[in-house]
Amino acid sequence: MKGLFSARRRWGVLAAFWIVMLVLGIGGFQQQAHDTGANRTTLDTLYLTLQLITLDYGGDSDLNWRLELARFIAPMVAASTVLQTLTVVFRDEFARLRLRFMKGHTVVLGLGATGTRIAKALAADGHTVVGIDNDGAAPGVKALRDGDMPVLVGDATDRTLLESARLGVARQVVVACGADATNVAITQAVRATNVGTRRDALRCAVQLSDAEVCALLRGGDLGGDSAVRVDFFNIHERAARALLASHPPFADGPRAPHLMIMGLGQLGRSLVVAAAQRWAEISPGRALPLTLVDRAATGRWEALRLLHPALAAACSVRLLDLDFEEPSPASVAGFEEALAERPTWVAVMFDDESVAISVALLVRQRMAESSSVVIVRTRADDGIGALVTTGGFSDLHAFPFLDRACTPEVVAGGVRELLARAMHEDYLARKDTA
Numbered sequence: 126m127k128g129l130f131s132a133r134r135r136w137g138v139l140a141a142f143w144i145v146m147l148v149l150g151i152g153g154f155q156q157q158a159h160d161t162g163a164n165r166t167t168l169d170t171l172y173l174t175l176q177l178i179t180l181d182y183g184g185d186s187d188l189n190w191r192l193e194l195a196r197f198i199a200p201m202v203a204a205s206t207v208l209q210t211l212t213v214v215f216r217d218e219f220a221r222l223r224l225r226f227m228k229g230h231t232v233v234l235g236l237g238a239t240g241t242r243i244a245k246a247l248a249a250d251g252h253t254v255v256g257i258d259n260d261g262a263a264p265g266v267k268a269l270r271d272g273d274m275p276v277l278v279g280d281a282t283d284r285t286l287l288e289s290a291r292l293g294v295a296r297q298v299v300v301a302c303g304a305d306a307t308n309v310a311i312t313q314a315v316r317a318t319n320v321g322t323r324r325d326a327l328r329c330a331v332q333l334s335d336a337e338v339c340a341l342l343r344g345g346d347l348g349g350d351s352a353v354r355v356d357f358f359n360i361h362e363r364a365a366r367a368l369l370a371s372h373p374p375f376a377d378g379p380r381a382p383h384l385m386i387m388g389l390g391q392l393g394r395s396l397v398v399a400a401a402q403r404w405a406e407i408s409p410g411r412a413l414p415l416t417l418v419d420r421a422a423t424g425r426w427e428a429l430r431l432l433h434p435a436l437a438a439a440c441s442v443r444l445l446d447l448d449f450e451e452p453s454p455a456s457v458a459g460f461e462e463a464l465a466e467r468p469t470w471v472a473v474m475f476d477d478e479s480v481a482i483s484v485a486l487l488v489r490q491r492m493a494e495s496s497s498v499v500i501v502r503t504r505a506d507d508g509i510g511a512l513v514t515t516g517g518f519s520d521l522h523a524f525p526f527l528d529r530a531c532t533p534e535v536v537a538g539g540v541r542e543l544l545a546r547a548m549h550e551d552y553l554a555r556k557d558t559a
Contacts, residue, residue: 135209142202146195150174153191160189178203220255220275221289228294230255234281234311235302236265239332239360242531243299244269250533255290257281282314293321299536301332308332316353326354330536336362336395337432364530365395371529372500372522374400374470375407382413385468387484388475389419392502392526394429396472401439412441416463420448449484464491472524473501489521500524 154173158165165173177192177199188196224230230253233244240256245268248254256269261278269276279286281302292298298315300308312331320327333339339359375382384400386393397417404413417426422444430436445463447456471488475481485501492499500522 139202139206139209142198142205146177146198146202147174149191149195150177150199153189153195156189156191174199220277223275224255224289224291227253227255227291229253229296230291230294231297231299232257232290232292232295233299233301234258234315235300235308236263236269236276237301237303238265238527239531240299240301241265241268242527243301243533243536244274245272246531247299247533247536248272248274252296252533255295257286257290281311284314284318287315287318292318292327293323295327297328297330297536299330299332305333305335305338312355316351316355318353320352323352326352329353329355331355331357333357333359334361334391335359336391336398358535359395360530360535361391361395362399363532363535364392364524364526365399367529368396368472368500368524369399369403371524372470372498374498375404380467380469382470383416383466383468384413385416385418385463385471387418387471387473387488388481388502389417389422389425389429390474390476392476393419393472393474394425396474397429397440398433398436401433401436405435405439413439414443415440416443416445416468418445418447418460418463420446422446449480461491464488467492467495467497469497471497471499473499475502478502478504485521498522502526 151170151174154165154170157163158170174195177196179200231244231247232255233240233247234257236244236256236258240258241264244254244256244265254269254274256266256274256276258266258276258278259280260266266276266278277286277289281287281300292315300311300315302308302311308331312329315327315329333342336359339357339362342357374384382404386396386400389397397415400415401413404411419425423446426442426444443463445456445459447460452460471485471492473481473485473488475484481502485499489499499520501524503523503525505527506523506525
């Protein structure tokens, strides 16, 4: 129902009524001139039609049916246009007015790709959502307004703006403004904002793009009596667990597991850690055969091993430093040799969606006779990622990153709920391999 009353539809309806009014008015005055023998130019007819808008037409009392309709429609259309224009000009003021009657709402700070997806997912789940962004022209601002969600434009570190969002009666705050340093600064502003005399602490869920930093900071909501309870989350970590749950790499099969992970960005690295942890629980004491492909695979593996020393014992790693845009003959030979070994599970996790899909298609072509599972990261179910699901690639599995990571669950419940979900997903994975 919200889509029926979106701003675009309202402007469309008004434009249609203006056309109807002009057609009726011009046609009516032309008919009147013909009936009375009056000599009117086109400009005269248009001027008389516009007079209908201001109720200032004082011409002949003998009006035909077109003019009878037009003189009632014209002022209503004009008034509706003025009201619609006022809602655009004073949009922020109307949003603040709506906020005065809200409570139990969720405030999403930052309407980039992550924040917008989370806000829309929360709204679809029945939550009342308020958005804040410093760029009034951002696509996320328009997306929320089209969904009839109030949006405030301004600096998210401004305490006055935060107080306008009525944090004192809000359910929770989600901080997803991009850079980790920016998100931490906004979190400090939220903590410094007067949240009134709440019976329970205001929960503030903060997105950090660095999974390792997030892991170090997580757990702050396990204790303390602050009026604002801060919890950190990482969508790459969440996506890695969701990927392993939806496409289990350790299911029973004729061959021992051999994983190949291509692309060691944030998601790829989180997937390596999550897969190694799950394998260590399922098969303690056995090393997981793992092939890692990235333009800087060696360096990124060493960085991971430095942060997670147990990875060295949990995995038997083969590293391929391969740049698919400028490959060397040696790296191509190593890649073809790795594919010839027929890894049982391949995850193509490059950040660039077009690169990920092209590499996944190459892998699938080279392993056409293999029963290996090939998963490719896409941005979402729509766009170029839809080629995977609708383009006839039945043996290629798409993983829509934003759709699977930016869910209400990623910000719900804090670290306790996070631990419970992780335990449940581990149970499901072990059940699949039993």
